[in-house]
Amino acid sequence: QKEVEQNSGPLSVPEGAIASLNCTYSDRVSQSFFWYxxxxxxxxxxxxxxxxxxxxxxGRFTAQLNKASQYVxxxxxDSQPSDSATYLCAATxxxxxxxxxxxxxxxxxxxxx
Amino acid sequence: NAGVTQTPKFRILKIGQSMTLQCAxxxxxxxxxxxxxxxxxGLKLIYYSVGAGITDKGEVPNGYNxxxxxxxxxxxxxxxxxxxxTSVYFCASSAWTGRLAGGPGTDTQYFxxxxxxTVL
Numbered sequence: 001q002k003e004v005e006q007n008s009g010p011l012s013v014p015e016g017a018i019a020s021l022n023c024t025y026s027d028r029v030s031q032s033f034f035w036y037x038x039x040x041x042x043x044x045x046x047x048x049x050x051x052x053x054x055x056x057x058x059g060r061f062t063a064q065l066n067k068a069s070q071y072v073x074x075x076x077x078d079s080q081p082s083d084s085a086t087y088l089c090a091a092t093x094x095x096x097x098x099x100x101x102x103x104x105x106x107x108x109x110x111x112x113x
Numbered sequence: 114n115a116g117v118t119q120t121p122k123f124r125i126l127k128i129g130q131s132m133t134l135q136c137a138x139x140x141x142x143x144x145x146x147x148x149x150x151x152x153x154x155g156l157k158l159i160y161y162s163v164g165a166g167i168t169d170k171g172e173v174p175n176g177y178n179x180x181x182x183x184x185x186x187x188x189x190x191x192x193x194x195x196x197x198x199t200s201v202y203f204c205a206s207s208a209w210t211g212r213l214a215g216g217p218g219t220d221t222q223y224f225x226x227x228x229x230x231t232v233l
Binding site: 006008034042043044045046049088100101102103104105106 | 146148153154155156157158161171203221222223224225226227
């Protein structure tokens, strides 16, 4: 199993709907998780981080972490065409005492009017 | 506050040529990273550094070298360019303050704009 896995998509949702993006992780990563958004041709930008079991809300975004099932998800409410991008899930890997981020391959989200 | 800067933005190399991708940050971050991103793929860690004078390999280090003589700069060197190194290269930095054993910490990574490299 890869350390961080995502469905590559594309995930297509209508404008105004809830987009649900999922990510699973292995035992080789630790308990810090991040969602990055990457527009085509641009660099990734952080939109959410989550460390504790449960939900964390920030505006239209909600990150959910379930440590027992080893998955983390991102919900985008009231999806807008401007949310169309690739969403990268990342988890912290601690090896040799040093912190690194392991990224999933990303899920492409398309929000259509 | 410039954040993370990278130069050049674009470069075309011939097979066997060498070049250095520059990365600088002005946030006084201790951690710096180099990633490559192939089309339609996620980010692969090439090398990282936890401070001046300390570097270590990531997932895909072959064909690359790094150095970290100052906190601000983290250049990536390609010695003998190969077509397989055609990719977009991102530099990132973070200020890790979490416990080494895991748990929450301030480890948000800030990315530079990227360098698009083509090797022909």
